[in-house]
Amino acid sequence: MAFLNPARPKAERAPAGWEQTRRRAYLAGLLPALVVLGGITLLPGLFLLGVSLTPLSLVNPGTVFDFSDPLGNYRELLRDARFHNSVLLQLHLSATSVGLQLAAGLGVALLLNVRARFFEAIRAAFLIPMVLPPIVVALIWKILYTPDVSPLHRLLEEAGLPVDSLITDPTLAIWAIAVAETWQWFPFTMLMVLATLQLIPDEPLEAARIDGANRRQVFRHIILAYLRPALVVCGLFRLIDSLKAFPLIYVLTNGGPGTATEVTNYYGFIEAFNFSYWGYASAIAVLMLGGVFAVSWLVGRLGWNEVHHD
Amino acid sequence: MALTHEFSRRRLLAGAAAFGGGLLLPGKAPAYGGAKPFSGVTLNVSTFNAPFARILTKWLPEFEEATGARVVYDTPAFPVYNQRADLELSTGGAAYDVLNITFIYSSRWIGAGWFTPLDDYIRDANRTPADWDVEDFLPGLRAPESDKAGRLYGVPWTVDTFISGASRFDLFKNAGLGLPDTTDELVTALKAVHGKEKVAGFVTDNHYGWTFVPFLQAFGGNVFRNPPDDLTPVLDTPEVVAAAEYFARILKEFGPNGVLSYTEDQALQALQNGRANYSAIGQTYLSQVGGPNSKTASTVAYSPVVRGPAGRFPGVATHGLGIPAASKNKDAAWAFIQWALSKKNTRRAIVEERYASPTRRSDFESAEFKRIATVNGYDLSEIIASAVDLAARQGHMKYRTVPVYPQVDQQLNKAIANIVSGQLSPKQAIEQAQAGSITDLRRAGVAI
Numbered sequence: 103m104a105f106l107n108p109a110r111p112k113a114e115r116a117p118a119g120w121e122q123t124r125r126r127a128y129l130a131g132l133l134p135a136l137v138v139l140g141g142i143t144l145l146p147g148l149f150l151l152g153v154s155l156t157p158l159s160l161v162n163p164g165t166v167f168d169f170s171d172p173l174g175n176y177r178e179l180l181r182d183a184r185f186h187n188s189v190l191l192q193l194h195l196s197a198t199s200v201g202l203q204l205a206a207g208l209g210v211a212l213l214l215n216v217r218a219r220f221f222e223a224i225r226a227a228f229l230i231p232m233v234l235p236p237i238v239v240a241l242i243w244k245i246l247y248t249p250d251v252s253p254l255h256r257l258l259e260e261a262g263l264p265v266d267s268l269i270t271d272p273t274l275a276i277w278a279i280a281v282a283e284t285w286q287w288f289p290f291t292m293l294m295v296l297a298t299l300q301l302i303p304d305e306p307l308e309a310a311r312i313d314g315a316n317r318r319q320v321f322r323h324i325i326l327a328y329l330r331p332a333l334v335v336c337g338l339f340r341l342i343d344s345l346k347a348f349p350l351i352y353v354l355t356n357g358g359p360g361t362a363t364e365v366t367n368y369y370g371f372i373e374a375f376n377f378s379y380w381g382y383a384s385a386i387a388v389l390m391l392g393g394v395f396a397v398s399w400l401v402g403r404l405g406w407n408e409v410h411h412d
Numbered sequence: 413m414a415l416t417h418e419f420s421r422r423r424l425l426a427g428a429a430a431f432g433g434g435l436l437l438p439g440k441a442p443a444y445g446g447a448k449p450f451s452g453v454t455l456n457v458s459t460f461n462a463p464f465a466r467i468l469t470k471w472l473p474e475f476e477e478a479t480g481a482r483v484v485y486d487t488p489a490f491p492v493y494n495q496r497a498d499l500e501l502s503t504g505g506a507a508y509d510v511l512n513i514t515f516i517y518s519s520r521w522i523g524a525g526w527f528t529p530l531d532d533y534i535r536d537a538n539r540t541p542a543d544w545d546v547e548d549f550l551p552g553l554r555a556p557e558s559d560k561a562g563r564l565y566g567v568p569w570t571v572d573t574f575i576s577g578a579s580r581f582d583l584f585k586n587a588g589l590g591l592p593d594t595t596d597e598l599v600t601a602l603k604a605v606h607g608k609e610k611v612a613g614f615v616t617d618n619h620y621g622w623t624f625v626p627f628l629q630a631f632g633g634n635v636f637r638n639p640p641d642d643l644t645p646v647l648d649t650p651e652v653v654a655a656a657e658y659f660a661r662i663l664k665e666f667g668p669n670g671v672l673s674y675t676e677d678q679a680l681q682a683l684q685n686g687r688a689n690y691s692a693i694g695q696t697y698l699s700q701v702g703g704p705n706s707k708t709a710s711t712v713a714y715s716p717v718v719r720g721p722a723g724r725f726p727g728v729a730t731h732g733l734g735i736p737a738a739s740k741n742k743d744a745a746w747a748f749i750q751w752a753l754s755k756k757n758t759r760r761a762i763v764e765e766r767y768a769s770p771t772r773r774s775d776f777e778s779a780e781f782k783r784i785a786t787v788n789g790y791d792l793s794e795i796i797a798s799a800v801d802l803a804a805r806q807g808h809m810k811y812r813t814v815p816v817y818p819q820v821d822q823q824l825n826k827a828i829a830n831i832v833s834g835q836l837s838p839k840q841a842i843e844q845a846q847a848g849s850i851t852d853l854r855r856a857g858v859a860i
Contacts, residue, residue, distance in 0.1 A: 160502030162857060178855070184848070249669040250678070250687065267670025272833045358618075359672050360830035360841075375495045377819055378502055379855060 147391070154388045158381035165381065175385035185386065187361055188369040195276055195283075195365055196344040202284040203340050204333055207291025214292070215299045225296065232289040240353035243282040247354060269355050272362040279350050279363055287343070291336040298332040299325070338401055342394050366390055448480025450744040457748060458486040459512035459733070460493035463696065464570050467765045468752055475751050481744050490676075501526040506738040509745040513566035515729040518556045519640070520815035527565040528735040533746045534564070540750055548755070548772045552804040556813045557732040566732025567753050568771040572694035573799040574626050574717050574727035575792070579683040579691070579701050581713035583608045591715040595630060595658060598690075598718050602666040605689055613666030615688035617676040620828040621821030623693060624659050625811070626727050630720025631655035635811040635820055643814055643853060644860050647823075648846040651722070657838040660831035666690075672829050684708060692717055694729070695796055699768040702787030714790040716798065725808045726799035730771065768792065819852035820845075 357364035374383030557566035606613030633652035761767035
């Protein structure tokens with residue numbers, strides 16, 4: 103980095119040495135990838151931002167390049183109670199489902215972290231929900247949650263414990279979606295944690311046990327310390343993905359009852375595809391994008407994804 | 413280019429004439445003189461999934477054989493269809509050659525210029541035989557498929573009227589009751605039959621922007637002040653609040669577990685399997701309770717929708733087949749529409765497939781339709797006809813074909829769900845729907 107130091111006397115500057123040449127070579131190698139990346143991610147992002155600054159409505163062609171009030175959609179969002187409600191619901195759903203996925207994934211991974219053929223076979227079975235198409239998962243849970251046809255409801259009814267429909271209960275509907283989401287995605291965390299568990303060296307564990315640490319202390323101070331980066335990465339991935347929750351809500355509740363499960367992503371969908379307010383929906387998408395960047399930055403800033411072995 | 417154009421036009425005219433002749437023998441007609449006017453054309457057709465759409469699926473090979481066109485036919489569920497078609501039309505896409513013009517979107521889609529006027533095709537003797545007779549389609553059903561100048565954009569293929577019925581009328585009879593005629597009688601009857609033999613008293617589907625409005629109007633309310641000229645929402649009236657309270661009550665007290673999640677198909681299943689008794693819903697669905705696949709066919713009874721303090725307001729909706737403005741195969745598309753809705757095919761649907769939603773007057777008045785529309789002694793054709801007449805006379809369906817109804821429709825869906833699920837009182841929910849509708853309409857540029 104010294105060659106960038108402006109205080110360094112001109113005479114002492116090294117000529118374009120091997121390091122600079124290497125940097126240029128790296129840049130030249132990277133450039134095509136950066137151009138492609140910019141083309142497929144940055145340009146659509148800029149387009150989204152541009153659309154969000156217009157009142158674009160597909161039924162009104164005159165709104166396409168109308169930049170007369172660029173912040174109009176954002177001002178409207180500040181006043182839109184339905185949008186505010188959707189953000190709160192989004193936070194609720196994301197926190198609940200990601201929390202449950204991490205807990206379930208960690209728990210199952212710890213149970214399956216045994217070197218035996220039987221458990222290895224079971225591990226594969228646990229991955230099935232994750233590889234199912236989202237709409238199939240939604241249908242499975244639609245059946246489970248529909249009292250008329252649900253084996254779960256029938257079982258409970260025969261046991262004398264009838265349960266009202268969960269997806270039409272304004273308090274429980276969001277939990278019902280979180281449970282279905284957890285069922286589908288906890289294997290992701292399980293897989294990552296299992297892989298990390300198998301990389302933990304035996305020495306620190308043995309040393310701790312020799313020093314008299316009990317199982318809880320070993321887990322708390324050694325295993326969890328090793329697992330933390332994996333859990334943070336899983337959490338971040340799942341958090342970002344949870345913001346895109348759609349098929350489960352579309353099939354199970356359609357955002358209802360009322361607006362009880364109308365999370366931000368779903369609200370944006372309604373504005374764009376039911377009412378054709380593309381400008382407004384783009385503004386919602388831009389804010390969601392900002393939220394994702396903010397979370398990612400915060401995680402990196404707090405250093406939760408770094409390993410500390412001291 | 414000129415030669416190709418001339419050639420194709422000549423070929424097209426000859427083919428169209430041949431096809432017109434072929435229509436005289438639908439189902440069996442080989443192309444006239446062996447010509448296949450649309451050989452090599454792939455026609456992309458989409459409507460929402462409905463009985464007539466399923467009937468056409470069976471008959472498509474006949475059209476393909478007669479014309480040489482290959483038909484790609486797509487029939488997703490109603491909401492999926494609407495979203496897909498709306499997106500495709502609004503972006504000027506040419507992916508479809510024939511699309512259904514959905515009732516609630518008709519004004520918006522036609523007004524935005526997204527469909528092709530059909531009058532020239534209909535008047536052209538080379539493209540349409542005189543006995544195809546567009547006047548035979550009920551005027552009340554052609555109106556929503558036309559623009560203000562009276563140009564027709566969609567040919568009606570189905571009519572759905574809001575009627576009532578009891579799948580287990582035997583339970584009503586056991587309680588010494590007939591089918592209710594008023595909103596008050598309905599509550600009395602539901603109290604008497606609900607829960608008997610584990611059958612829920614009432615069911616309807618959760619598209620409340622359709623199923624609630626007949627009650628809203630029966631109580632003296634309306635959706636807009638004076639549609640289509642004055643689109644100021646008028647949901648926050650005492651009449652609408654009373655109607656919402658009433659409707660939410662019958663859903664909550666007499667509906668099956670989870671009734672808020674019931675789609676039309678689920679409601680139909682519940683009625684056909686005898687898990688729910690009384691319903692107020694479109695005849696397209698309710699008529700199937702008397703069909704061969706229903707466990708309650710022998711006990712079903714039908715009546716017009718109940719009247720309230722302000723009268724009887726059955727919903728009437730129709731859907732039409734139209735040609736998107738961006739279609740690249742408009743002649744073939746018209747040939748398809750003409751074939752699908754020819755007199756012979758619409759009658760054949762009734763005779764062979766027991767189709768219960770005709771749109772031609774001649775079908776409506778036919779002995780064949782009377783025969784299939786009479787179930788357990790109840791003449792559905794009479795109930796449907798009187799509902800269509802009433803709607804035409806009262807003009808109470810004008811609220812539904814304005815471009816911004818989809819927004820208000822959703823506000824009503826949410827309002828009823830909010831009341832039934834106990835999230836809001838009827839007054840709060842209706843006030844919220846009113847405020848939400850005003851916001852949505854302003855955003856759509858409606859002057860309020």
